[in-house]
Amino acid sequence: MxxxxxARLAGTNVETIRYYERDGLLPVPARSEGNYRIYGEPHxxxxxxxxxxxxxxxxxxxxxxxxxxKESPQENCADVNRLLDRHIxxxxxxxxxxxxxxxxxxxxRERCGEARDAAHCGILDGLSQAIVxxxxxxxxxxxxxxxxxxxxxxxxxxxxQG
Amino acid sequence: MxxxxxARLAGTNVETIRYYERDGLLPVPARSEGNYRIYGEPHxxxxxxxxxxxxxxxxxxxxxxxxxxKESPQENCADVNRLLDRHIxxxxxxxxxxxxxxxxxxxxRERCGEARDAAHCGILDGLSQAIVxxxxxxxxxxxxxxxxxxxxxxxxxxxxQG
DNA sequence: CTTGACTCTGTAGTCACTCAAGGGTTTCTA
DNA sequence: TAGAAACCCTTGAGTGACTACAGAGTCAAG
Numbered sequence: 001m002x003x004x005x006x007a008r009l010a011g012t013n014v015e016t017i018r019y020y021e022r023d024g025l026l027p028v029p030a031r032s033e034g035n036y037r038i039y040g041e042p043h044x045x046x047x048x049x050x051x052x053x054x055x056x057x058x059x060x061x062x063x064x065x066x067x068x069x070k071e072s073p074q075e076n077c078a079d080v081n082r083l084l085d086r087h088i089x090x091x092x093x094x095x096x097x098x099x100x101x102x103x104x105x106x107x108x109r110e111r112c113g114e115a116r117d118a119a120h121c122g123i124l125d126g127l128s129q130a131i132v133x134x135x136x137x138x139x140x141x142x143x144x145x146x147x148x149x150x151x152x153x154x155x156x157x158x159x160x161q162g
Numbered sequence: 163m164x165x166x167x168x169a170r171l172a173g174t175n176v177e178t179i180r181y182y183e184r185d186g187l188l189p190v191p192a193r194s195e196g197n198y199r200i201y202g203e204p205h206x207x208x209x210x211x212x213x214x215x216x217x218x219x220x221x222x223x224x225x226x227x228x229x230x231x232k233e234s235p236q237e238n239c240a241d242v243n244r245l246l247d248r249h250i251x252x253x254x255x256x257x258x259x260x261x262x263x264x265x266x267x268x269x270x271r272e273r274c275g276e277a278r279d280a281a282h283c284g285i286l287d288g289l290s291q292a293i294v295x296x297x298x299x300x301x302x303x304x305x306x307x308x309x310x311x312x313x314x315x316x317x318x319x320x321x322x323q324g
Numbered sequence: 325c326t327t328g329a330c331t332c333t334g335t336a337g338t339c340a341c342t343c344a345a346g347g348g349t350t351t352c353t354a
Numbered sequence: 355t356a357g358a359a360a361c362c363c364t365t366g367a368g369t370g371a372c373t374a375c376a377g378a379g380t381c382a383a384g
Contacts, residue, residue: 004361014362015342023340034349036362056270057263060340081271088267095260098253101219105250108218109243166330176331177373185371196380198331222371325384332379338372348363354356 002032006039010047017047025050025060025067058087164194168201172209179209187212187222187229220249 007014020026021037026046029037049070053063062083069080169176182188183199188208191199211232215225224245231242 002362013342016340018363019341032349034362036349054340056267084267084271088264088271091260091264091267095257095264098257098260102250102253102257105218105246105253109246109250164331175373178371180332181372194380196331198380216371327384328382330379330381333377335375337374339370341369343366343368345365345367346363348361350359350361352357352359354358 001039003037003039006044006047009044010051012047012051020047020050023060025064056087057091062087163201165199165201168206168209171206172213174209174213182209182212185222187226218249219253224249 001009003014003017007017010017017026021028026043029039029043032038046067049067050063053066054060058066065083066080069077163171165176165179169179172179179188183190188205191201191205194200208229211229212225215228216222220228227245228242231239
């Protein structure tokens with residue numbers, strides 16, 4: 001099959017597949033006479049695996065490690081466990097951070113129950129105070145905002161028609 | 163004060179401050195005879211404000227809006243409220259997503275309680291199955307992994323010494 | 325006068341894509 | 355069979371919020 005069909009099957013877009021190939025996650029496929037990439041079932045399986053891992057928020061580096069283990073069945077899978085445990089740990093940590101964040105944001109929000117002028121806005125006052133949170137630890141877990149792509153999906157969220 | 167002192171005060175690094183200036187978040191400061199940036203108290207306050215907002219995971223665009231309201235005290239702060247409410251909503255949404263993620267990861271982890279060879283690793287099997295999650299919605303909230311910078315802080319997390 | 329700490333500009337790298345330009349190929353339809 | 359539409363190709367640039375580095379200049383202390 002050609003790249004478009006593969007993309008439809010996996011629910012990715014075509015550029016992503018080519019990107020994975022460049023990045024070494026997908027093997028270089030055969031080419032047709034007209035220089036089109038031709039994929040078979042193994043590619044489909046591998047792309048599904050990658051997309052599933054991405055759906056679980058793993059990095060491409062983590063996925064690379066998992067793919068390596070898939071390719072080397074003789075190796076012990078304790079490392080797979082470790083990778084997953086660590087990933088779960090980071091997700092849990094990020095959730096705690098987000099909870100703290102939510103608390104702080106709600107605190108802040110309560111400082112301004114109704115519309116007043118910005119000169120007396122408790123929120124802006126609150127934000128002007130010293131930095132409270134300890135900042136990012138080594139959690140490797142992202143903040144509250146999407147990548148460029150996600151933000152494009154979420155566009156319109158800026159609100160003020162400035 | 164010079165940029166280094168400002169950076170120490172705010173707990174940022176120097177490049178970040180210059181980046182904010184380029185990006186229009188910090189006003190262009192005066193220069194010394196030797197072409198060094200010279201900052202005063204207003205810059206300190208503004209940088210603190212920015213860093214506090216960043217600590218609350220706002221984007222620079224969101225912060226730009228808030229700074230605008232700070233500079234225009236005559237405007238109504240209902241927009242500030244709206245911005246904050248929306249941000250809180252996105253954080254809450256991302257937390258839900260992470261909870262679902264955690265559940266899936268733990269499910270997966272249970273498939274492999276002990277070290278076996280990768281050929282019979284339930285985790286890899288599980289990952290090979292069809293994509294379950296609906297994928298990212300328009301949450302504008304990031305996944306589980308840090309930016310390059312954070313990942314560098316978190317380095318060593320890869321685990322396998324391959 | 326030298327050493328070292330600090331600063332400057334400019335550029336490139338991070339992650340995981342996404343988009344666009346400018347072309348070639350294939351397939352469908354008239 | 356012509357031409358349009360849909361698909362594919364490569365290359366390069368853009369996203370956010372920084373970080374890192376090269377190569378130079380400035381400044382204070384010894």
